[in-house]
Amino acid sequence: MTDRLDVTESGGLPNPADAGSGEVIASPFPEPTPISTDPSKNAKVRPGDRIFRGLAEGSGVLIVVIIAAIGAFLLWRAIPALARNEENFFLFGGNWVTTDTSAMHFGILDLLQVTVFVSVFALLLAMPVALGIAIFLTQYAPRRVSAPLAYMVDLLAAVPSIIYGVWGLYVLAPVLKPFATWLNENLSWMFLFQTGNASVAGGGTIFTAGIVLAVMILPIITAVTREVFIQTPRGHIEAALALGATRWEVVKTTVLPFGLSGYISGAMLGLGRALGETIALLIILRGTQQAFGWSLFDAGYTFASKIAAAASEFNDQYKAGAYIAAGLILFILTFIVNSLARAAVAGRSKS
Amino acid sequence: MTATTLDQPVKAPTFQKLSLRRKVTNNFATVLVTLSVAIAVVPLVWVLYTVVVNGFGAVTSSEWWSHSQAGMTAFKAGGGAYHAIIGTLLQGLVCAIISIPIGVFVGIYLVEYGGGTRLGKVTTFMVDILTGVPSIVAALFIYALWVATLGFQRSGLAVSLALVLLMIPVIVRSTEEMLRIVPMDLREASYALGVPKWKTISAIVLPTALSGIVTGILLALARVMGETAPLLILVGYSQAMNFDMFNGFMGSLPGMMYDQTSAGAGANPVPTDRLWGAAFTLIVLIALLNVGARFIAKFFAPKKV
Numbered sequence: 134m135t136d137r138l139d140v141t142e143s144g145g146l147p148n149p150a151d152a153g154s155g156e157v158i159a160s161p162f163p164e165p166t167p168i169s170t171d172p173s174k175n176a177k178v179r180p181g182d183r184i185f186r187g188l189a190e191g192s193g194v195l196i197v198v199i200i201a202a203i204g205a206f207l208l209w210r211a212i213p214a215l216a217r218n219e220e221n222f223f224l225f226g227g228n229w230v231t232t233d234t235s236a237m238h239f240g241i242l243d244l245l246q247v248t249v250f251v252s253v254f255a256l257l258l259a260m261p262v263a264l265g266i267a268i269f270l271t272q273y274a275p276r277r278v279s280a281p282l283a284y285m286v287d288l289l290a291a292v293p294s295i296i297y298g299v300w301g302l303y304v305l306a307p308v309l310k311p312f313a314t315w316l317n318e319n320l321s322w323m324f325l326f327q328t329g330n331a332s333v334a335g336g337g338t339i340f341t342a343g344i345v346l347a348v349m350i351l352p353i354i355t356a357v358t359r360e361v362f363i364q365t366p367r368g369h370i371e372a373a374l375a376l377g378a379t380r381w382e383v384v385k386t387t388v389l390p391f392g393l394s395g396y397i398s399g400a401m402l403g404l405g406r407a408l409g410e411t412i413a414l415l416i417i418l419r420g421t422q423q424a425f426g427w428s429l430f431d432a433g434y435t436f437a438s439k440i441a442a443a444a445s446e447f448n449d450q451y452k453a454g455a456y457i458a459a460g461l462i463l464f465i466l467t468f469i470v471n472s473l474a475r476a477a478v479a480g481r482s483k484s
Numbered sequence: 485m486t487a488t489t490l491d492q493p494v495k496a497p498t499f500q501k502l503s504l505r506r507k508v509t510n511n512f513a514t515v516l517v518t519l520s521v522a523i524a525v526v527p528l529v530w531v532l533y534t535v536v537v538n539g540f541g542a543v544t545s546s547e548w549w550s551h552s553q554a555g556m557t558a559f560k561a562g563g564g565a566y567h568a569i570i571g572t573l574l575q576g577l578v579c580a581i582i583s584i585p586i587g588v589f590v591g592i593y594l595v596e597y598g599g600g601t602r603l604g605k606v607t608t609f610m611v612d613i614l615t616g617v618p619s620i621v622a623a624l625f626i627y628a629l630w631v632a633t634l635g636f637q638r639s640g641l642a643v644s645l646a647l648v649l650l651m652i653p654v655i656v657r658s659t660e661e662m663l664r665i666v667p668m669d670l671r672e673a674s675y676a677l678g679v680p681k682w683k684t685i686s687a688i689v690l691p692t693a694l695s696g697i698v699t700g701i702l703l704a705l706a707r708v709m710g711e712t713a714p715l716l717i718l719v720g721y722s723q724a725m726n727f728d729m730f731n732g733f734m735g736s737l738p739g740m741m742y743d744q745t746s747a748g749a750g751a752n753p754v755p756t757d758r759l760w761g762a763a764f765t766l767i768v769l770i771a772l773l774n775v776g777a778r779f780i781a782k783f784f785a786p787k788k789v
Contacts, residue, residue: 185682189593192586193607196656199649200610203617203625210628265520273517282521289528291703291770293710295738296763300531303750348527355524379506381513402616409618411713412738416745437620437713444716450632460624464617471616475609 207461214239214454222458228422229439234451241436241462246425248435248463251339251414252407255346260400262347263354267396270355271362272384283359290352298416301345306336306417313340317430330423331432337419340429345413350403357402357478361395362388394477401474405467411437436463535763542761543768552735553723553758558747561754565765567725567735572769575640575736576709578729579647584701587652588690591659591697596685615653622649623714631718638719640726640734646714651704658700662693695784702777706770712738737766 215222217237225240266286270279310333317333320326331338369387378386415438425433434442436459446452502510542548545564552567590607598604626646630636666689674684690697715721715736721743722733744759 179680179682181682182680185685186597189589189597190603192589193593193598193603195586196590196607196610196614196652197603200613202629203621206625206628206633207621210632262520262523265517266524269517269521273514282525285528286521286524288774289524291706291774292528292531293712293738293766293770295710295712295741296531296535296766299741299745299749299759299763300534302745303756304530304534351524379502379510381510382506384513405616409616409620411618411620412716412742416742437618440620440624441713441716447627447631447638447717453627453632457624457628460621464621467616467618467621468613471613472609475612 203464204461207457207464210450211454211458211461214451215458217451218455226424229455231446231452231455234449237451237455239455239458241459243425244434244436244439244459245462246427247339247418247431247433248408248437248466250425250427251343251346251418251435252404254339254343254429255350255407256400256404258344258347259351259354259403263351263358263399263403264396266351266355267358267362267392268384268388270359271365272388273380286352286355288352289348290356294349294410294413295416297345297349298413301341301413301417302336305345306341309341309344310334310336313338313430316340324427325429327426327428327430329426329428329431330421331419331430333430335419337417337432338430339418339432342414342417343429345417346407346410349410349413350406353406354396354399354403357399358392358396361392361399365391398474398477401470401477405470405474408435408470409437409463409467410435411441414438415441436460436466532767535760535767538756538760539762539764539767542757543764548761548765552725553740554725556723558752558755561757563723563758565737565740565758565762567723568737568740568762569765569769570725570727571640571734571736571739572709572766574727574729575644575647575734576705578641578644579651579708580701580705582644583648583651583655583704586648587655587701587704588659588697590652590656591663592685592690594656594660595663596681596689611653611656614649615657617649618713619646619650619711620713620717622646623717625649626714627717637731639731640719640729642718643714643734643736644729646718647708647711650711651708654704654707655697655701658703659693659697662696662700663689665696666692695780698784699777699781702773702780706773706777709773710738710766710770712742715739716742737762737769741766 214237217235218239219236220227220238220240222240224242225238226242226246227238227240230238270283270286274282313333313336316326317328321328329338365388369391370383373383373387414435418434418438419432420434420442421432425431440456440460440463443452443456446456543565547562548564548566549569550566551562551564553563553565554567556563590611594604594608594611598607623646626642626649630642630645631638636642670688670692671684674688675681679687715738719739720733721739722735723743724735726732726734728734740762741759744755744762747755749755749759
């Protein structure tokens, strides 16, 4: 409760209007057990009911089974390939050699680095913009304007990722070229902007890919954040206004503290989306034989784009197994990120 | 006491002017917040503009909607996207046929039966996880299950199965949301008349929520039709017609686009035109589904009492 009262600065005084405070004093008698309103309590269960319930419950179980099966099947199919791997799966970052299936060389170090780097870069670009949009749509814009604008932001999610990919490579990259070159020439003392393993002018870099990815994850972060911000209690906002807060101060003292966890979980969901993005990154990022060096002007493969790029090798169980092993790691990674995001939302709604 | 002191207010005015710092901060925040909306709208307009301008030429050619790419090369202009449109529609249709019953039933289960139970909570969590499963992982799973373990061929059906995994959670969410806003009174009135629960759900609750559910299904369909990752792994791209979901390579709009990027789009004008043409067609398809969804949501929604 305390965090909600900060605005009015009442310092934790008991509020008689709060639910619960009255009950303690005024209700010394135990509540009578409520009369059951369950319509089917003493009724005979009809066969139709049983079938329908079975179908519904079965579908629910099916979802749980599917998730378990994804993990189990990926693991099962990955093990034979992992057994023939000559390298350390987690620490090998070099080129994958899967032609000789009795002695394969593959590992995820490089993929993990590129995936995390490009996703975090995209997240850093998208987060402030998403926050701004959510604040504007819930606190600044009149309802008439905010509904169509919200729909437009949602439309960003409706554009297929392959279209973002070709737009990024053929349209956005040439526009970004002078900017990227300038960054590379003037700020190359910083590791982020040093010359990487891809041509800066070519545009097939993490720099371009990250910007496109930021656009792609913007709608999901915005949607989640907006949903939480709009629930800010009217009383908090009005209390802040009554104390003479400006519009921005209202946002800062009521909306942001109230919606912070929603914003964080939205960002985590966006991160999950970014980690698994396939085709846009496959089109934009140039494949490279050189090691990754933490520069925005590097290229390379993420988990997803590496797997998609190797689609032609899916004719042999050992070759495919190597990529399935990478897919398993990606699945675990997105599973963890998404669970954390949901846990943040769930923790919020309980308190 | 003179008149002049009476004119003076006893207290200082309650409303003080904003300090310059607060005013500047406030205006600065307003500008930033407004700017961020502009930043979001720019790429949307830019992407759509690019696709329409570059793709318009290709789709207005007479062959585009009626011919496939059979016999065409990257250096021979002509042909159309008929095979790809049919492929995308077929895969979407089969995917919808499988995922609609499952998705709607999960939604019914969560709202009408097991929302609070342990299984219900686990299911809700798993639906959330399924929402976040990357399309490439769904494709790998279907490959591991359908192709590697059960021994089926790579085919359009395998793609549909992978799309089912991506479509189910979206349908579940929208069904759940729609069923929740059906008033409890309707169910209680039905129970009071002695109607069994399954009949109450299928004859009272579902029809009331139907327009919302259909809207959700159309939006989910629009989302999965643009997926490319499963196509790469689960079916080869074919330039010719193929109506057979069970055998052979199959064309599709995203597949056609990806094929053009490998055929030298950007440098060579023929695949470039085809690339943007396919992109335009895909956008039109998705726009039609979105408009249809909004139309249904608006005109078939149950009347508010």
